[in-house]
Amino acid sequence: MAAEMRGAHAIQVEGLRVTFGDFVAIPNLTFTASYGEIHGVIGPNGAGKTTLLDVITGKTRPKEGTVLLDGKIDLRRLSEPQIALAGVGRKFQKPSVFEALSVRENLELALRLRAGSILSELRGWTDPRRAARVAEVLGETGLTDRADAPAGILAHGQKQWLEIGMLLMQRPKLLMLDEPVAGMTDSETSHTADLVRRLRAPDRAILVIEHDMAFVEEIATRVTVLHEGTPIFAGAMADARTDARVRDVYLGRH
Ligand code: ADP
Ligand code: MG
Numbered sequence: 001m002a003a004e005m006r007g008a009h010a011i012q013v014e015g016l017r018v019t020f021g022d023f024v025a026i027p028n029l030t031f032t033a034s035y036g037e038i039h040g041v042i043g044p045n046g047a048g049k050t051t052l053l054d055v056i057t058g059k060t061r062p063k064e065g066t067v068l069l070d071g072k073i074d075l076r077r078l079s080e081p082q083i084a085l086a087g088v089g090r091k092f093q094k095p096s097v098f099e100a101l102s103v104r105e106n107l108e109l110a111l112r113l114r115a116g117s118i119l120s121e122l123r124g125w126t127d128p129r130r131a132a133r134v135a136e137v138l139g140e141t142g143l144t145d146r147a148d149a150p151a152g153i154l155a156h157g158q159k160q161w162l163e164i165g166m167l168l169m170q171r172p173k174l175l176m177l178d179e180p181v182a183g184m185t186d187s188e189t190s191h192t193a194d195l196v197r198r199l200r201a202p203d204r205a206i207l208v209i210e211h212d213m214a215f216v217e218e219i220a221t222r223v224t225v226l227h228e229g230t231p232i233f234a235g236a237m238a239d240a241r242t243d244a245r246v247r248d249v250y251l252g253r254h
Contacts, residue, residue, distance in 0.1 A: 011033045011174055030231075045211055052226075057080060057084070143162060
């Protein structure tokens with residue numbers, strides 16, 4: 001399955017229009033994210049980055065346009081929980097872990113929430129398999145030695161990694177991170193870059209929203225630059241740096 005998915009579009013947005021009252025946040029956006037890639041979406045504050053994620057997750061309903069998962073699942077017809085179950089995982093800017101529970105318990109809970117609903121395949125999981133998945137994700141997020149600590153005492157960066165871990169428990173095919181390094185120290189930021197790079201997989205598309213170019217440059221394989229809800233650049237990050245329109249927008253000369 002993984003080989004077939006490589007290069008295919010995980011998410012395909014066409015002719016997207018989003019308005020809030022009279023305000024047009026996204027006039028007409030076409031955007032794709034492919035399996036095996038880490039897509040960066042960058043742009044100044046107010047560019048419409050979070051709005052795009054809100055549309056994909058079903059939180060905001062667009063006026064017009066198509067939003068397809070796997071080129072065939074029409075996300076506009078699904079509810080937010082249905083979209084999550086279809087394989088879309090989204091991390092918000094503010095971490096929302098269960099502070100009184102341990103790191104391990106948070107991860108177990110993330111699996112159970114999903115298993116208890118529709119995914120019957122997981123219901124049959126024996127405890128050793130659950131434990132193995134938890135151990136795997138603890139390793140991936142670098143939280144193995146914090147497994148039994150209450151999530152409430154973790155440093156800000158560790159809480160963010162735990163929340164990414166909670167998303168990973170569900171093996172999302174589309175993983176979306178909104179400003180994952182906001183408020184992090186330099187060392188937490190570089191740990192997060194390592195973590196996100198390790199998450200790249202042929203059967204997973206990763207979408208990272210940031211207004212800071214430097215972090216995206218470290219991790220993204222492709223980048224889209226948004227300005228007032230319109231993509232003004234799509235391509236390699238190295239080329240974005242030297243693009244005249246991108247420079248104007250970032251230097252505030254537009
Ligand atoms: P970004 O994440 O790129 O900083 P947003 O997607 O949050 O930008 O916002 C894009 C524009 O849409 C901004 O001008 C913002 O004020 C507006 N906006 C976003 N959500 C709402 C909303 N729920 N109601 C009204 N305006 C909104
Ligand atoms: Mg935002």
